[in-house]
Amino acid sequence: MSGRGPADKSSFGPARIVLEASAGHPGVKRCTRRRTCVDLTLFQRGLGSGPGQIPADPGEKGSCLLKRYLWRRLGHSILVILGVSAVVFFVIHLTGDPAALLLPMDASPEEVARFREAMGFNDPLYRQYWYFLKKALRGDFGLSLRHQQPSLAMVVERMPATLELTLAALLVALLVAIPLGVASASRRYSLLDNVASVLGLLGQSMPVYWQGIMLILIFSVSLRWLPASGRGGFDHLILPAITLGTYSAATVMRLLRSGLLEILKQDYVRTARSKGLNERVVIYKHALRNALLPVLTVVGLQFGSLLGGAVITETVFAWPGVGRLIFQAINNRDFPLVQAAVFILALIIVTVNFLTDILYTYLDPRVRYS
Amino acid sequence: MEPIKEVVGGDLTEVAHPLSEQGVLWKRGRRNLWRNKAALLGFVILAGVLATALLAPLLAPYDPNQQALAQRLLPPAWAPGGKPSHILGTDHLGRDILSRIIYGSRISLLVGITTVAVAGTLGSFLGLLSGYYGGWVDDVIMRVADVQLAFPFVLLALAVMAVVGPGLKNIIVVLGITGWVEYGRVVRAEVLSLRSREYVEAAKAIGNRDAVIIWRHVLPNVATSIIVIATLQMGRMIISESALTFLGLGIEPTIPTWGGMLNDGRNYMNNQWWVSTFPGLALLFTVLASNLVGDWLRDTLDPTLKE
Numbered sequence: 001m002s003g004r005g006p007a008d009k010s011s012f013g014p015a016r017i018v019l020e021a022s023a024g025h026p027g028v029k030r031c032t033r034r035r036t037c038v039d040l041t042l043f044q045r046g047l048g049s050g051p052g053q054i055p056a057d058p059g060e061k062g063s064c065l066l067k068r069y070l071w072r073r074l075g076h077s078i079l080v081i082l083g084v085s086a087v088v089f090f091v092i093h094l095t096g097d098p099a100a101l102l103l104p105m106d107a108s109p110e111e112v113a114r115f116r117e118a119m120g121f122n123d124p125l126y127r128q129y130w131y132f133l134k135k136a137l138r139g140d141f142g143l144s145l146r147h148q149q150p151s152l153a154m155v156v157e158r159m160p161a162t163l164e165l166t167l168a169a170l171l172v173a174l175l176v177a178i179p180l181g182v183a184s185a186s187r188r189y190s191l192l193d194n195v196a197s198v199l200g201l202l203g204q205s206m207p208v209y210w211q212g213i214m215l216i217l218i219f220s221v222s223l224r225w226l227p228a229s230g231r232g233g234f235d236h237l238i239l240p241a242i243t244l245g246t247y248s249a250a251t252v253m254r255l256l257r258s259g260l261l262e263i264l265k266q267d268y269v270r271t272a273r274s275k276g277l278n279e280r281v282v283i284y285k286h287a288l289r290n291a292l293l294p295v296l297t298v299v300g301l302q303f304g305s306l307l308g309g310a311v312i313t314e315t316v317f318a319w320p321g322v323g324r325l326i327f328q329a330i331n332n333r334d335f336p337l338v339q340a341a342v343f344i345l346a347l348i349i350v351t352v353n354f355l356t357d358i359l360y361t362y363l364d365p366r367v368r369y370s
Numbered sequence: 371m372e373p374i375k376e377v378v379g380g381d382l383t384e385v386a387h388p389l390s391e392q393g394v395l396w397k398r399g400r401r402n403l404w405r406n407k408a409a410l411l412g413f414v415i416l417a418g419v420l421a422t423a424l425l426a427p428l429l430a431p432y433d434p435n436q437q438a439l440a441q442r443l444l445p446p447a448w449a450p451g452g453k454p455s456h457i458l459g460t461d462h463l464g465r466d467i468l469s470r471i472i473y474g475s476r477i478s479l480l481v482g483i484t485t486v487a488v489a490g491t492l493g494s495f496l497g498l499l500s501g502y503y504g505g506w507v508d509d510v511i512m513r514v515a516d517v518q519l520a521f522p523f524v525l526l527a528l529a530v531m532a533v534v535g536p537g538l539k540n541i542i543v544v545l546g547i548t549g550w551v552e553y554g555r556v557v558r559a560e561v562l563s564l565r566s567r568e569y570v571e572a573a574k575a576i577g578n579r580d581a582v583i584i585w586r587h588v589l590p591n592v593a594t595s596i597i598v599i600a601t602l603q604m605g606r607m608i609i610s611e612s613a614l615t616f617l618g619l620g621i622e623p624t625i626p627t628w629g630g631m632l633n634d635g636r637n638y639m640n641n642q643w644w645v646s647t648f649p650g651l652a653l654l655f656t657v658l659a660s661n662l663v664g665d666w667l668r669d670t671l672d673p674t675l676k677e
Contacts, residue, residue: 308522
């Protein structure tokens with residue numbers, strides 16, 4: 001069955017066609033033998049083209065499903081962003097009176113009432129949220145109460161520092177986790193495996209900020225090898241990146257190890273070994289590729305954790321990123337700035353998750369067809 | 371009421387409750403525990419922390435808030451300048467570090483257990499509803515979960531704590547509410563498979579209400595997963611509380627906490643390393659123990675949770 005085009009009678013060759021009606025799509029059937037999409041009406045008529053035709057080429061079918069999947073994920077991401085905007089908006093209404101939250105503690109009741117009127121806090125909540133959303137989509141989160149500068153501009157100014165730290169931490173995590181995970185899985189029950197398991201557990205149990213303090217004590221205070229704080233050259237990045245990346249390294253290492261152990265038991269790996277392939281080829285060419293797929297998803301999710309963890313790491317190391325900006329804004333009760341920063345970070349996380357899904361779909365064709 | 375056997379129309383043992391399987395898992399787990407040294411160590415450490423927390427007034431040599439400025443920043447007893455009366459040294463206000471670590475264990479365990487209880491209850495409830503009823507209920511709950519997952523945990527907790535203010539009650543509520551998603555998703559996935567089982571169908575067929583079916587037949591079968599997640603999450607909650615307190619948004623400074631001690635010690639790192647080191651070690655071992663026990667529970671009772 002060539003499956004070239006819907007109008008081609010020869011498409012209905014000798015292959016056994018199993019038809020399965022889908023409740024919502026009576027005209028769409030699936031051929032399980034040759035993976036050919038065939039319109040039932042076509043089949044009943046025997047030939048000819050018809051409306052609502054799905055391409056019979058498996059590649060085109062995969063492309064259809066992929067597009068549908070991506071649109072669905074995009075719609076889902078947009079819904080999540082709307083939800084994020086709602087959370088960011090409602091956080092400052094948690095106490096009931098955002099005006100009291102945004103003004104200094106010694107503001108008089110008249111000042112609070114005037115401020116409430118000016119900011120529209122007397123309007124119904126849904127109208128306030130609508131105005132907030134319209135302004136947020138234009139990038140207007142108001143002025144920072146302390147700095148009297150546009151909040152979004154301040155966040156954007158600090159974003160490169162946070163992204164630099166986050167990406168460095170991710171790189172540290174992968175550089176440590178992948179070799180250690182592979183070595184640990186390929187030498188199970190060895191000393192290396194036991195040490196890696198212990199390190200993995202320790203890495204997941206250690207508080208980030210305590211680790212940062214200990215690294216500063218050892219490498220900055222005692223040994224004086226590396227600077228303790230601030231942003232500058234590569235040496236300034238080392239300690240914060242290690243601090244932030246440790247938890248992710250431990251998580252990825254443990255995941256990769258357990259994934260590889262499962263894959264190394266599979267039949268195709270046994271086949272590769274029985275063919276006489278070198279163990280390195282078996283692991284790196286056959287096993288690791290499959291083990292890295294779930295790791296990719298976790299790495300995408302870890303990006304969000306790293307952005308959140310950056311708040312603490314940046315505070316410990318006085319790294320001038322968005323995390324430290326949020327911390328200072330919270331201490332200064334500068335909530336327009338907090339809103340802008342939290343919203344932007346959440347937006348980045350949703351985008352990264354979406355891109356991770358796309359990449360995963362590209363790498364694992366089973367996702368497209370599921 | 372007709373006997374269930376006649377309604378189902380078959381041998382009742384075929385629809386036997388899988389709770390018996392869980393009983394087997396627990397028995398096997400208890401036997402395996404003695405062979406798993408790591409898990410045993412975890413249990414011993416956790417038991418030690420619990421005992422320390424309960425017996426704090428008896429174990430602590432000093433009042434944790436008792437200040438003695440003449441004794442401020444004393445090093446540990448074994449270091450030059452240290453005194454045997456303050457084994458782990460003192461902080462910048464002359465407070466005994468050992469006593470504060472002992473009393474700090476109370477807060478850590480209290481927060482760890484209560485936040486897990488709040489998150490577990492809320493998450494399990496929503497997961498049960500979502501999985502059992504499906505449809506729009508499932509959609510709404512899972513979309514809320516997705517929105518919450520878009521925020522880094524610490525960021526969301528920080529933003530809320532900044533608004534509601536620091537305090538023990540606030541932190542328990544905030545961490546509990548931000549931690550429900552893990553339970554919700556896992557319980558939902560399990561309920562989706564359980565709701566079509568024969569014993570659930572049988573319970574429906576004899577006219578049981580949904581609440582009774584969920585409480586008596588579905589919930590006991592997801593309890594194992596909930597327990598595993600709770601144990602694994604306890605360590606993370608303890609770390610989160612200490613992180614928020616470290617940032618000044620957690621527990622009030624008048625209550626001795628490990629996170630607060632770390633925050634205090636940050637300003638004295640140059641010469642007084644002990645102020646930050648010992649509370650951090652206490653945190654590390656407690657969380658490590660919780661993770662060891664959680665790993666053992668997961669491997670024994672519900673290996674699918676690894677995925």
